[in-house]
Structures are given as C-alpha cells and as structure tokens.
Amino acid sequence: xxxxxxxxxxxxxxxxxxxxxxxxxxxxxxxxxxxxxxxxxxxxxxxxxxxxxxxxxxxxxxxxxxxxxxxxxxxxxxxxxxxxxxxxxxxxxxxxxxxxxxxxxxxxxxxxxxxxxxxxxxxxxxxxxxxxxxxxxxxxxxxxxxxxxxxxxxxxxxxxxxxxxxxxxxxxxxxxxxxxxxxxxxxxxxxxxxxxxxxxxxxxxxxxxxxxxxxxxxxxxxxxxxxxx
Numbered sequence: 001x002x003x004x005x006x007x008x009x010x011x012x013x014x015x016x017x018x019x020x021x022x023x024x025x026x027x028x029x030x031x032x033x034x035x036x037x038x039x040x041x042x043x044x045x046x047x048x049x050x051x052x053x054x055x056x057x058x059x060x061x062x063x064x065x066x067x068x069x070x071x072x073x074x075x076x077x078x079x080x081x082x083x084x085x086x087x088x089x090x091x092x093x094x095x096x097x098x099x100x101x102x103x104x105x106x107x108x109x110x111x112x113x114x115x116x117x118x119x120x121x122x123x124x125x126x127x128x129x130x131x132x133x134x135x136x137x138x139x140x141x142x143x144x145x146x147x148x149x150x151x152x153x154x155x156x157x158x159x160x161x162x163x164x165x166x167x168x169x170x171x172x173x174x175x176x177x178x179x180x181x182x183x184x185x186x187x188x189x190x191x192x193x194x195x196x197x198x199x200x201x202x203x204x205x206x207x208x209x210x211x212x213x214x215x216x217x218x219x220x221x222x223x224x225x226x227x228x229x
Contacts, residue, residue: 005119006018006019006021006114006118006119006121006122007019007110007111008110009022009103009110009112015152018119019110019111019112019113019114020114020115020117020122020220021098021116021119021122022112022113022117023092023093023114023115023116024089024116024122026092026113027085027088027089027092027116028085028086030050030092031043031084031085031088036097060076060080060083061073061076061080064076064080064196064219067216067219067220068160068219068220068222069177070222070223070226075137078133078137078218078222079215079218079219079222080215081215082126082130082211082213083211083214083215084211084220086126086173086207086211086214087208087211089115089116089117090115090203090206090208090210090211091134091204092115092116093115093116093118093177093203094200094203094204094207103126108225115177115202117173117174117177117210118174118177119174120170120171120174122174123169123171123173123174123177124166124169124170126170126173126214127165127166127168127169127170128166130169130214130218130221131162131165131166131221134218134221134222135162135225137222137225138225138226141226142226146225165221169214172210172213173210173214176210176211177206177207199212
C-alpha cells in the first residue's frame, strides 16, 4: 500500500523515528564515512580515483562560478553539500531493500526504509535550511544593506518571495521523488522482473537532475541575495 505520510518505525525518548528519516541518516553516515576515509588517502600526487574526483569537483566549481560570479570556496561548499546529500539520498532509494523490506507493527506491515525525499517534512526541512542559510550568509556579508530591502515599501513582497522559495524547493523535490517511487512500486507489482530495470535507470537520472536543480537554484538565490539592488 502506498502512503503519502512517512511511517513510524519506533519511538526513542518521545521522538518518532520514521522510515524516511532513517534513510536520510544512512545517507548522512555514508557521507561522513567517505569523508573520513578520503582524508587519510589524499595525496599531493593524486592517483586515478583522486584525479577523477578532483576533475568532477573542479567542473562543478567552475559551473558554480559562472552562474554566480562569486569566487569563494566556502560558499560553493555550502551549495554543493546540498547536491551531494540529495543525490545520495535519491540514489539510495533505488537500492534493493527500499520499499521491499517490511517490519510488523501491531499486525501492520511498515516499510523499514523509504526514499528520504518522498516525505514532505524532509524536503521542507531542506528548503528551510537553504533559504535561511542564504539569508544568514547575505546578512553577515552585506550587514545593513541586506536588511534595507525588507524595510523598503516592497519589503512585504521580499518576505513573501523568501517564503515562496521554501515552498518551491519543498514541493518540487517532493513531487518528483514521490512520483518516481510510486511508479517503481506499481511497475514492480505488475511485472516484477526485467520490466522495472529501465525505470530504475530513469530514477537514477531523475535523482541526479533533482539534486542539480536544487544546487543550481540555491546558487542563484545566493547570488540574488548578494545583490544590493
């Protein structure tokens, strides 16, 4: 059965651990693990794998500089972290076990894992982090010049614009990922063998595109926030 709401797996000290939140934690732990391992293996003369990673990173950095006009590695890292986290979370959702492993709770079957961003709460949280982070960075850089736009006659429109950005981030990512999850469940239930394979490839591509869109929009909104006019 397909449910829009994330399903509670267990309760820890009054906190409900849902299957989407558990999936997001797995993505986070995987990223931290890769970072810790990579730090010990970075060399001044890179091997083939390190060279490939550096080429990809430099390509994204050049792309980011072209669309923002900003040369700041820390700000790029802020935007690029969204891309990495969303991409891995989306790709984890097509791995075996997501949507197929169940646990019993009061005679009811509950998915143990579910794609993180098929939950509106998760995408809303990500949108809030992006928009609040952009405003905080712009405030720390522009000081009162940044506040002035909210004190102008159209300040209420500026506030409404920031709110609409959060909704745009949330519903765009949520809608696309949930639709893909539903499609895979339906196809797998109708023709459970080779038929779902092309749709898995499609979901991998869609997961990449959604991560790229979030990264690009965050970068553009950051550029706009740095504008004085």
